[in-house]
Amino acid sequence: MRHLLDFSGWDRARVAALFKTARAMKEVLSRPIKTVPTLKGRTVATVFFEPSTRTKTSFELAAKRLSADVVSFSGSSSSLKKGESIRDTLLTLAAYGVDAFVIRADAAGVPHQAARWLDAAVINAGDGRRAHPTQALLDAFTLEEALGDLEGRKIAIVGDILHSRVARSNAELLGLLGAEVWLAGPPPLLPRRPFFGARLTARLEEALKDADAVMALRIQKERLSGGRLPSEEDYRDGYQITEDRLALAKPGAPLLHPGPLNRDVEIEGTLADGPRSLVLRQVENGQAVRMAVLYHLLARRAA
Amino acid sequence: MSLLIRNARLVDARGERGVADVLVADGRIASLAGGEAERSIEAGGRLLLPAFLDLHAHLRTPGEEQKESLETGLRAAAAGGFAAVVMMPNTRPPLDAPEAVRGVLRRARAAGGARALAAAALTKGQEGRALAELRLLAEAGAVLFTDDGRTNEDAGVLADGLRYAAALGRPVAVHAEDAGLRGEGVVHECPLTEALGLPGNPAEAESARIARDLEVLRMTEGHLHLQHLSTKSGVRLVAEAKRRGRRVSAEATPHHLTLTVDALKTLDPLYKVAPPLREAADREALIEALAEGVVDVVATDHAPHTAAEKAADFLRAPFGIPSLEVAFPLLFTELVEKRGVPLGRLVEAMARAPRRLLGLEGGVLEEGAPADLVLVDPRERRAVDPAGFFSKAKYSPWAGWELLGWPVLTLVGGEVVHARLG
Amino acid sequence: MRFKARVMEAPEIARALSRIAHEILEATQGGRDLALVGIHTRGIPLAGRLAERIERFEGRRPMLGQLDITLYRDDLTELEHAPVVRETVIPFDVAGKRIVLVDDVLFTGRTARAGLDALTDLGRPARVYLAILVDRGHRELPICPDFVGKNLPTSRKEVVKVKLAETDGEDAVELWERP
Numbered sequence: 001m002r003h004l005l006d007f008s009g010w011d012r013a014r015v016a017a018l019f020k021t022a023r024a025m026k027e028v029l030s031r032p033i034k035t036v037p038t039l040k041g042r043t044v045a046t047v048f049f050e051p052s053t054r055t056k057t058s059f060e061l062a063a064k065r066l067s068a069d070v071v072s073f074s075g076s077s078s079s080l081k082k083g084e085s086i087r088d089t090l091l092t093l094a095a096y097g098v099d100a101f102v103i104r105a106d107a108a109g110v111p112h113q114a115a116r117w118l119d120a121a122v123i124n125a126g127d128g129r130r131a132h133p134t135q136a137l138l139d140a141f142t143l144e145e146a147l148g149d150l151e152g153r154k155i156a157i158v159g160d161i162l163h164s165r166v167a168r169s170n171a172e173l174l175g176l177l178g179a180e181v182w183l184a185g186p187p188p189l190l191p192r193r194p195f196f197g198a199r200l201t202a203r204l205e206e207a208l209k210d211a212d213a214v215m216a217l218r219i220q221k222e223r224l225s226g227g228r229l230p231s232e233e234d235y236r237d238g239y240q241i242t243e244d245r246l247a248l249a250k251p252g253a254p255l256l257h258p259g260p261l262n263r264d265v266e267i268e269g270t271l272a273d274g275p276r277s278l279v280l281r282q283v284e285n286g287q288a289v290r291m292a293v294l295y296h297l298l299a300r301r302a303a
Numbered sequence: 304m305s306l307l308i309r310n311a312r313l314v315d316a317r318g319e320r321g322v323a324d325v326l327v328a329d330g331r332i333a334s335l336a337g338g339e340a341e342r343s344i345e346a347g348g349r350l351l352l353p354a355f356l357d358l359h360a361h362l363r364t365p366g367e368e369q370k371e372s373l374e375t376g377l378r379a380a381a382a383g384g385f386a387a388v389v390m391m392p393n394t395r396p397p398l399d400a401p402e403a404v405r406g407v408l409r410r411a412r413a414a415g416g417a418r419a420l421a422a423a424a425l426t427k428g429q430e431g432r433a434l435a436e437l438r439l440l441a442e443a444g445a446v447l448f449t450d451d452g453r454t455n456e457d458a459g460v461l462a463d464g465l466r467y468a469a470a471l472g473r474p475v476a477v478h479a480e481d482a483g484l485r486g487e488g489v490v491h492e493c494p495l496t497e498a499l500g501l502p503g504n505p506a507e508a509e510s511a512r513i514a515r516d517l518e519v520l521r522m523t524e525g526h527l528h529l530q531h532l533s534t535k536s537g538v539r540l541v542a543e544a545k546r547r548g549r550r551v552s553a554e555a556t557p558h559h560l561t562l563t564v565d566a567l568k569t570l571d572p573l574y575k576v577a578p579p580l581r582e583a584a585d586r587e588a589l590i591e592a593l594a595e596g597v598v599d600v601v602a603t604d605h606a607p608h609t610a611a612e613k614a615a616d617f618l619r620a621p622f623g624i625p626s627l628e629v630a631f632p633l634l635f636t637e638l639v640e641k642r643g644v645p646l647g648r649l650v651e652a653m654a655r656a657p658r659r660l661l662g663l664e665g666g667v668l669e670e671g672a673p674a675d676l677v678l679v680d681p682r683e684r685r686a687v688d689p690a691g692f693f694s695k696a697k698y699s700p701w702a703g704w705e706l707l708g709w710p711v712l713t714l715v716g717g718e719v720v721h722a723r724l725g
Numbered sequence: 726m727r728f729k730a731r732v733m734e735a736p737e738i739a740r741a742l743s744r745i746a747h748e749i750l751e752a753t754q755g756g757r758d759l760a761l762v763g764i765h766t767r768g769i770p771l772a773g774r775l776a777e778r779i780e781r782f783e784g785r786r787p788m789l790g791q792l793d794i795t796l797y798r799d800d801l802t803e804l805e806h807a808p809v810v811r812e813t814v815i816p817f818d819v820a821g822k823r824i825v826l827v828d829d830v831l832f833t834g835r836t837a838r839a840g841l842d843a844l845t846d847l848g849r850p851a852r853v854y855l856a857i858l859v860d861r862g863h864r865e866l867p868i869c870p871d872f873v874g875k876n877l878p879t880s881r882k883e884v885v886k887v888k889l890a891e892t893d894g895e896d897a898v899e900l901w902e903r904p
Contacts, residue, residue, distance in 0.1 A: 085611060085614060085615060086615065086616055087611075087614050105616060106616075106618065107616035107617045107618035107619065108499060108500040108501050108570060108617055108618075109499075109501075109570030109571075109572075109616065109617045110616045110617075112569070112570040112571075113570070113571070113572075113614070113616070127500070128500050128501075128617075128618065129500035129501070129502070130499055130500025130501070130570075131500065165500060168498065168500055172498075191497045191503075192492060192497075192503070192505070193492060193493055193494045193497040193503070194494060194497070195494060195497045195498035196498055
């Protein structure tokens with residue numbers, strides 16, 4: 001594995017190997033001293049052309065836990081448009097001797113372009129609607145902790161499916177792990193064509209019925225009013241995950257959310273903090289999984 | 304000056320015409336049976352065709368000469384075997400005023416290479432709201448009207464434009480795409496691109512708009528020309544309209560005839576084009592439509608941008624594929640050699656049909672016809688090398704493709720505008 | 726790789742481990758605050774066997790842990806692929822303990838160095854010892870074992886293979902030679 005762009009070319013063995021490393025990283029994170037010297041002397045650049053404090057923090061902390069040096073760049077693609085290009089930015093950073101680029105962009109394919117331009121490892125931290133592989137890995141890791149083997153498990157993903165890289169990457173990875181993925185949302189926020197073998201439905205009940213786990217997606221506020229949807233109330237009425245609706249899933253089915261949460265929009269407020277919520281576990285696992293990804297890409301001879 | 308082209312295999316829209324010595328004098332084909340000339344060229348059995356006319360090219364002048372200039376664009380056209388190019392009016396500012404059309408045509412005459420023809424905007428500023436000065440634009444030299452690059456959302460304005468243009472003997476060319484259905488789409492909408500997370504532009508955006516425009520056409524006496532047809536359903540609508548005798552014509556581009564949405568797997572904005580690359584079934588329908596004449600014309604939609612612009616991310620990179628220099632060898636190799644499309648049919652679609660559509664003579668090999676000629680080598684196999692392009696756009700989706708049929712000599716009105724004879 | 730000789734058989738290994746167990750008890754005044762930490766892979770069964778013996782001799786079972794030193798290796802940038810990271814399980818607080826690091830072979834000393842670093846990241850032990858089944862020499866770091874099963878002079882081209890019933894189906898120490 002030279003880059004982590006998406007899951008093309010992945011098999012279950014590779015996922016299992018990564019998760020094994022992630023479990024070792026979790027043990028490291030449980031220690032009083034949460035740092036290991038593994039990537040001493042390596043440099044990781046987080047390059048975020050679209051703001052995301054959470055993912056950026058998670059990656060930077062993961063890199064620091066492994067003793068890598070971290071440089072970070074933030075700037076919107078639109079401000080870049082005026083002068084410097086994405087390519088210029090990346091090549092400039094590369095000149096500092098960066099070993100891995102963690103890239104977030106609002107356009108699909110930027111990490112793939114970067115991988116063509118750079119010699120360093122490239123990790124996709126979310127590209128447009130396309131993919132967010134580390135999020136999917138941490139979700140699958142968290143689901144495996146909660147449910148065991150995901151083969152044959154029904155996972156319902158609810159919300160703005162159309163614009164969601166999390167939905168796409170989860171459909172791809174959970175499908176690879178044998179889960180049956182259902183994607184539910186209001187019709188204007190559902191893609192017109194299916195992807196990665198996941199099932200699409202506008203009927204929330206159909207997706208939730210006997211689900212082994214439920215994942216609510218973050219919904220952009222601007223899409224709720226005047227955009228693709230009539231109103232926030234309209235969304236809540238149809239698609240908010242409530243106690244009653246969660247009761248359609250299997251007893252005790254866990255609830256996930258990639259964060260940040262719009263409280264009382266995607267999920268009824270009390271549920272988000274309830275015993276079935278794995279939201280904080282996801283954050284914790286996210287760090288371990290990202291450490292594992294950095295380890296697999298960088299704890300070896302440079303390419 | 305006179306020129307004798309010896310031992311050329313003649314091919315035009317009527318097919319293979321045998322080996323002949325062609326005498327060119329005073330800008331015309333003087334004889335197909337040899338004769339005395341000041342200069343002579345040994346064709347060595349290469350193919351002599353009527354040089355092509357491109358109904359659809361973006362030469363970016365005025366205003367965006369960093370992407371292409373008249374000099375580079377017309378030189379590229381000559382290298383591609385084109386005798387003439389219709390320049391699209393979506394320049395900066397758009398060609399919507401008679402003095403602007405005169406200006407660009409005057410500059411083009413001094414640029415060398417292929418001959419330039421101008422398309423003018425159908426509406427002021429290409430905004431689709433108020434008709435441009437079509438009569439004055441025609442007098443200034445505009446050969447067709449189009450708001451290409453934009454979509455004609457107001458059907459009433461289009462209806463008026465078709466009627467007015469008909470009175471002037473000019474076609475109206477449309478970029479048929481429903482802007483609402485296209486939405487923010489940048490690629491063909493299908494399961495592949497949905498998985499790639501690229502906003503989709505459905506085939507129905509094209510077919511729905513073609514259906515509307517064909518209904519609008521029924522209300523007028525006009526000639527509707529559909530640019531860059533890309534969908535199977537669009538082809539079906541055009542075929543049916545033609546069966547009913549409507550005055551409609553259609554073009555297809557080299558990229559829609561040779562590439563499909565599968566190329567998007569690379570996520571390379573090199574393949575970002577409007578309308579988008581479609582599915583294999585659409586490509587097959589286009590090839591069949593070209594072979595049968597439902598698609599009348601091959602037009603390049605040569606749309607150059609700077610390398611830096613094309614290296615932007617997929618959402619921000621501009622739409623467009625440059626193809627003037629590869630169009631003929633590409634289609635000769637991929638359609639004629641590999642798919643059995645008759646060479647005569649390709650020559651028809653690239654040379655005679657576009658001229659007829661504009662009411663121009665030529666596009667045939669006969670005594671007295673204008674000496675717009677191209678000599679191509681059907682045997683020399685050469686890889687596409689964008690670094691060697693005359694166009695400023697030195698990139699290509701076909702880079703590295705091994706092609707036959709490269710033009711080695713292009714004549715415009717009897718004058719050599721391109722020569723790379725060994 | 727060419728097989729050269731078997732240098733230890735099962736009974737010899739058993740005797741060496743019993744001797745080491747006695748030495749550990751002697752050094753730690755009967756094994757107070759004693760913990761044995763095996764280094765992956767073969768240090769772990771060896772630590773287990775030492776713990777059994779100590780319990781048999783003294784009636785008190787020492788604490789046991791297992792340590793993976795992969796994250797502390799100094800040669801990661803020279804490898805083709807990132808090596809597998811295995812579980813570290815230290816079910817006790819290392820602070821104040823007398824800890825015996827256990828491994829099968831002592832060679833350059835780099836693994837022992839990594840083990841020390843890994844261990845001290847977990848806390849501050851009172852004392853750390855190093856127990857080794859085979860010391861084959863060629864140290865590259867100033868590391869000296871406290872308890873040794875067998876000193877085996879070797880050449881650099883030679884490879885020492887420790888086989889244990891738990892991991893390899895039999896107990897033996899073999900000497901091989903690289904071409």
